[in-house]
Amino acid sequence: xxxxxxxxxxxxxxxxxxxxxxxxxxxxxxxxxxxxxxxxxxxxxxxxxxxxxxxxxxxxxxxxxxxxxxxxxxxxxxxxxxxxxxxxxxxxxxxxxxxxxxxxxxxxxxxxxxxxxxxxxxxxxxxxxxxxxxxxxxxxxxxxxxxxxxxxxxxxxxxxxxxxxxxxxxxxxxxxxxxxxxxxxxxxxxxxxxxxxxxxxxxxxxxxxxxxxxxxxxxxxxxxxxxxxxxxxxxxxxxxxxxxxxxxxxxxxxxxxxxxxxxxxxxxxxxxxxxxxxxxxxxxxxxxxxxxxxxxxxxxxxxxxxxxxxxxxxxxxxxxxxxxxxxxxxxxxxxxxxxxxxxxxxxxxxxxxxxxxxxxxxxxxxxxxxxxxxxxx
Numbered sequence: 001x002x003x004x005x006x007x008x009x010x011x012x013x014x015x016x017x018x019x020x021x022x023x024x025x026x027x028x029x030x031x032x033x034x035x036x037x038x039x040x041x042x043x044x045x046x047x048x049x050x051x052x053x054x055x056x057x058x059x060x061x062x063x064x065x066x067x068x069x070x071x072x073x074x075x076x077x078x079x080x081x082x083x084x085x086x087x088x089x090x091x092x093x094x095x096x097x098x099x100x101x102x103x104x105x106x107x108x109x110x111x112x113x114x115x116x117x118x119x120x121x122x123x124x125x126x127x128x129x130x131x132x133x134x135x136x137x138x139x140x141x142x143x144x145x146x147x148x149x150x151x152x153x154x155x156x157x158x159x160x161x162x163x164x165x166x167x168x169x170x171x172x173x174x175x176x177x178x179x180x181x182x183x184x185x186x187x188x189x190x191x192x193x194x195x196x197x198x199x200x201x202x203x204x205x206x207x208x209x210x211x212x213x214x215x216x217x218x219x220x221x222x223x224x225x226x227x228x229x230x231x232x233x234x235x236x237x238x239x240x241x242x243x244x245x246x247x248x249x250x251x252x253x254x255x256x257x258x259x260x261x262x263x264x265x266x267x268x269x270x271x272x273x274x275x276x277x278x279x280x281x282x283x284x285x286x287x288x289x290x291x292x293x294x295x296x297x298x299x300x301x302x303x304x305x306x307x308x309x310x311x312x313x314x315x316x317x318x319x320x321x322x323x324x325x326x327x328x329x330x331x332x333x334x335x336x337x338x339x340x341x342x343x344x345x346x347x348x349x350x351x352x353x354x355x356x357x358x359x360x361x362x363x364x365x366x367x368x369x370x371x372x373x374x375x376x377x
Contacts, residue, residue: 042107048067049083070086084164084165096114097155097158103214117159121159122187124154125198127152128150129152197213220375221373225266226276231251236250241349268304281296318366318368319367333349
């Protein structure tokens with residue numbers, strides 16, 4: 001089924017102040033309309049209904065997005081009808097109608113509303129009223145109002161396309177929103193739990209609230225995994241996470257064969273989609289023969305920071321029968337924390353055996369599995 005969105009943006013928004021209608025003012029570095037359009041960009045069609053005087057502003061806000069521009073009317077209902085008409089040439093199965101001044105709407109809420117149309121011809125988000133309600137006049141409380149069964153309406157309000165087209169065609173006008181239009185036509189509208197973050201920018205103070213919500217939702221969290229194996233060979237020690245541990249054999253590899261540090265390094269590269277150690281330090285390059293793996297780990301950490309990420313935590317599991325890791329784990333944690341400049345409580349190093357199964361169980365080598373978390377505000 002095809003789903004479209006109509007973004008109603010033809011109003012003047014005078015209560016929000018400023019030199020431009022609120023939909024063209026910036027919030028968190030981008031025009032409000034752009035933020036709202038991006039929230040619906042995954043749908044099959046998007047129509048932006050604008051005031052005739054705002055065509056240039058609308059074209060700029062929609063740059064790079066697949067958006068149909070439609071000229072709005074003198075009132076909201078007329079603008080919605082203009083949006084519905086713009087879709088008539090290739091009518092969708094479902095249509096969402098949304099206020100441009102709600103740029104913080106989440107993908108989850110949009111998907112929930114669309115899903116609700118499987119059971120009803122209309123669906124809309126709302127929040128139950130939880131505060132006490134008063135009636136008042138001339139600055140004085142004149143009475144109270146029972147809040148049971150009362151909801152704060154939000155958008156997007158979603159409908160089966162043919163049904164809402166007919167409902168608007170039959171309505172005399174003056175409706176508060178599209179739910180009122182739909183109900184006047186006898187359409188059932190399902191209530192979907194709304195979101196407090198889905199605020200409508202109305203006053204100047206709302207810009208700061210919306211910016212804070214958008215900035216918090218833009219946090220980039222990356223998770224990467226690393227896996228490495230080194231076989232045993234001649235030697236009298238192994239190097240694991242930068243710690244020299246006496247052992248009857250050594251680990252073989254082009255560098256110092258620090259299997260734990262290699263796995264951690266690859267986990268960091270993986271979180272950044274930067275390949276693996278071999279991409280950055282090719283084994284065919286003789287300068288890395290016998291190199292300390294600290295070089296590799298430090299490079300991965302520096303690259304993450306250059307990209308604006310903070311290393312949140314590192315988790316490593318070593319798989320081997322011997323040597324015993326537990327007695328050396330605190331020193332390993334300290335060394336990894338030093339190299340990465342992390343607090344020790346953000347570095348986890350532990351070990352397990354393979355119950356004598358496989359190459360690790362036969363004590364032919366050591367395997368390491370690592371996970372790294374990167375965060376960009």
